[in-house]
Amino acid sequence: MTDxxxxxxxxxxxxxxxxxxxxxxSELVDTYLSLATPDRKRPSAADVADLAAGGLRQHLRIAQGxxxxxxxxxxxxxxxxxxxxxxxxxxxxxxxxxxWFPQRGxxxxxxxxxxxxWLLAVVVHVVAPGRWFRWAVGLAVLVTxxxxxxxAMVTGMxxxxxxxxxxxLVLGIVALGAxxxxxxxxxxxxLAAAAASVPVAASTxxxxxxxxxxxxDAAATALPAAAVTLLIGGALxxxxxxxxxxxxxxWALLILLxxxxxxxxxSLGAMLDDSGPGRPVTPAWSSMVAASVLVLVVGLLSMxxxxxxxxxxxxxxxxxxxxxxxxxxxxxxx
Numbered sequence: 001m002t003d004x005x006x007x008x009x010x011x012x013x014x015x016x017x018x019x020x021x022x023x024x025x026s027e028l029v030d031t032y033l034s035l036a037t038p039d040r041k042r043p044s045a046a047d048v049a050d051l052a053a054g055g056l057r058q059h060l061r062i063a064q065g066x067x068x069x070x071x072x073x074x075x076x077x078x079x080x081x082x083x084x085x086x087x088x089x090x091x092x093x094x095x096x097x098x099x100w101f102p103q104r105g106x107x108x109x110x111x112x113x114x115x116x117x118w119l120l121a122v123v124v125h126v127v128a129p130g131r132w133f134r135w136a137v138g139l140a141v142l143v144t145x146x147x148x149x150x151x152a153m154v155t156g157m158x159x160x161x162x163x164x165x166x167x168x169l170v171l172g173i174v175a176l177g178a179x180x181x182x183x184x185x186x187x188x189x190x191l192a193a194a195a196a197s198v199p200v201a202a203s204t205x206x207x208x209x210x211x212x213x214x215x216x217d218a219a220a221t222a223l224p225a226a227a228v229t230l231l232i233g234g235a236l237x238x239x240x241x242x243x244x245x246x247x248x249x250x251w252a253l254l255i256l257l258x259x260x261x262x263x264x265x266x267s268l269g270a271m272l273d274d275s276g277p278g279r280p281v282t283p284a285w286s287s288m289v290a291a292s293v294l295v296l297v298v299g300l301l302s303m304x305x306x307x308x309x310x311x312x313x314x315x316x317x318x319x320x321x322x323x324x325x326x327x328x329x330x331x332x333x334x
Contacts, residue, residue: 069251074177
């Protein structure tokens with residue numbers, strides 16, 4: 001076996017599932033060798049990228065339940081953001097009666113159009129869960145990320161804190177997985193979550209509003225509670241479905257790790273900031289940034305690692321007797 005052949009075999013072993021490597025690993029390596037120039041000693045960057053893309057496609061094909069997992073995660077994310085959009089809208093309505101809040105313009109704060117946009121997306125999901133829902137989520141993302149933050153800088157109007165807006169954005173992006181046809185009763189779940197949040201928000205909003213803490217006190221309580229609820233609920237759902245050999249719940253839980261982490265950003269930032277009794281409700285800005293980066297890294301790495309592990313476990317972690325791991329017997333020519 002030449003050095004170039006060995007290196008191609010190693011890249012194939014890294015990127016491709018074990019079953020695929022056993023069946024077509026030697027053919028794949030031979031194809032790249034036939035296209036390489038005679039003087040080449042190492043695989044080109046383009047070949048490595050092509051191997052990585054091809055391996056990812058094969059991993060996705062054998063990842064049982066991944067597609068339905070995205071749809072389930074999207075539905076859970078949409079239900080969560082629907083509950084928060086409703087609760088925060090009620091919070092804004094109650095806060096409008098507070099004498100200390102300096103209202104300027106047609107809205108109490110710039111959070112009002114953002115929550116309205118997300119509630120519009122929830123309604124569109126019921127009546128038109130395809131392209132129109134995608135446009136509605138895109139509009140809500142633009143209103144939340146662009147108009148609210150930038151308009152606050154220009155007009156000086158109040159806006160919800162970033163650690164309140166960021167989970168809503170991440171949940172909205174994950175909610176795009178709910179695109180496509182679903183039974184009518186499934187499409188009603190986010191709307192039902194919004195309706196269920198009305199009495200809870202109406203009963204708790206005055207206590208937080210008139211304490212003078214604006215969003216901070218309420219978010220420090222509601223966001224971590226939602227993170228724990230979504231984590232436990234997702235885990236129970238994953239276990240229940242896995243007992244029937246349905247793994248979409250496992251994939252959904254992995255996809256939801258990032259929004260769950262964003263919901264718990266205040267608590268994670270407090271841990272990094274070592275906030276204790278008597279410390280401010282909101283941790284230091286640097287701690288919040290570090291916590292958000294940590295959440296993103298863990299969330300973005302969990303899916304590819306799980307997909308890669310699924311590919312390696314698909315054959316029981318063996319490539320067969322007498323074979324070099326990941327290459328197949330036909331490559332043992334040198």
